[in-house]
Amino acid sequence: MARTIRGRNNGLEIWPGYVDALSTLLMVTIFVLLVFVLAEAFLSVALSGRNKTITALRSEIAQLSHVLALQKSKTASLQDELASMASLMKAAKTREAALMAANAALTAKTATLGAAVTAAGGKLAGQVKLNAQELQTVSLLNQQIAALRLQLATIAAALDAAQKKDQEEHVQIADLGQRLNEALARKVQSLEQYRSEFFGVLRKALADQKDIKVVGDRFVFESAVLFPSDSARLSAKGKAEIAKVAQAIEAIAPKIPDKINWVLSVTGYADKEAITGGPYKDNFDLSAARALSVLHLLIADGVPKNRVVAAGFGADHPIATGNTPQDLAQNRRIEFRLTSAD
Template sequence: MALARNRRRDKGGDYWPGFVDALSTLLIAIMFLLTVFVVAQFVLSREITGKDEVLNRLNNQIAELTQLLALEKSGKQDLEDTLANLQSSLAQSESERTRLQSLLDSGSGAAAQSEAKINDLTGKLNDEQQVSARAMSQIELLNQQIAALRAQIAAVEQALQASEARDQSSQAKIADLGRRLNVALAQRVQELNRYRSDFFGRLREILSDRQNIRIVGDRFVFQSEVLFPSGGADLNPQGLDEMSKLAAALVDLAREIPPDINWVLRVDGHTDNVPLSGNGRYPDNWALSSARAISVVKFLISKGVPADRLAAAGFGEFQPIAPGDSPEARAQNRRIELKLTEK
């Protein structure tokens, strides 16, 4: 029996460490959550403080001006009290002077003493009048300062109101400009698309009987064999004829497009993926594709197409339109593309 009781006691004592570990884990989790909450509160308070910083400074300035105004009013009240005391003293002096004058009239024996007192009181009266005049000037100065402080407070309030009004007006103007810009851009795009359609429509009419010339999306594609000899960038006779037709269409189109539409015809040169031999005129397909595009642009310029409406680019073999290495795919990839875009 004793052995059983000892076993039960030992078995009951094993629960306590697990309970302590669970309680410690719970406390750590609660501390972690409290730490996250405190950090979040700190970040939010920093953001709110940053947004209200300007308003707090203006409120502080208004509070300072209000305190100065209160101090000036208090000083004014003190001076007014002083002035009242001086006026009371002046009245008493006048009363004393009147009394002495009556004594002087009634008794000639005290005339000299009364005259002396009168002179003394007259001097004191003059002094009091001067002090009173200075107090009045100080009161006037304080009134001017108070008026200036009130003007400053009114200016600060007007500045706040004007700032809020400007902010609202700016937001409205920005929204209106955005809408107007979107409408203008849409109109420009529509006009350019219309002239692009006219341009490609004319090219279709001019070059519709050519099997090696086709339209791919928004681009007009010439096969390189139509325009250039193999491995060269000088236009052959057939290429000169095709580019002359293209130049005539471009010259007519340039006259019709309004000058405020900033269009450009981009000439892109492409080759197949066959490397060039090192003994040729061009070291690689990059140079060959660029030279062919430049050759077309220069010829169009010589036929009267404005140079500022043309652009040349070479892409080598890195933008094929036909996958694979078959002769047919390579022939399609050797091409000159024309694309009418906006600058």
């Protein structure tokens, strides 16, 4: 009887241990599920941010493609108009040459007939009588001479008309070229004063930088000033320098009239040394990525999206042709240029 009671007591003592184990297992399971839920939330936030970045890049690419298509359309239209004018002038010259050749042939034929008439007249002067056949020959020659003179007059009138039309077409082509040159000159002249002011503001802000210089109508930043080696991520110093460019743009933008369609061009370049590692497969990708990094920072610093464009040219268009480290450093650069968007 005592053994039976002891066995029952042992079973009751073991039961709380089972309950504690199950409770611990349940808490661990809930903790693991909570970790998974938090990890999923963090991943969703990260993917959402990347999707927004990709959407913004696609929008910028579409905008640049639209601007390029408009520029190509304008260029094609002007080229078609010039080609049409050239074709009309060529046709007029061909017609003029044909008329001049016909005129020369008729003049020669008239001279021949005139000589024949003169010879016939001399022969008739020595005769007392003219027979019917000779009279008929003289009459026919006179008719041919009259017809040739009429043809010569018609050809001369047509030649004068062709020459007049040719002169008019020359004037039209010259006027078109002059109007195009005047329009371009007006745009360049209207933008030049603001470009000079922009250069003055930026030169004053960057006066203490030896690696930043003016080449023609461009500000040239060596890449070492803005980026670490083989990277498109702006350094702290680089961000400070780009902020100065944004401030210069903000200073002169209100002064530029609305009728001037201006943009700040950001162009990236690299040296000719091949890339051996990193996320970029070649110098073109690196230069384009650096130009886009600068563009994004300018927009973040307050420059309107429609007033800045970016492009990368890789190792093309070097400003130093040597192979020394100094030459290669000069070719790794970012250029800024205030220009027309038309």
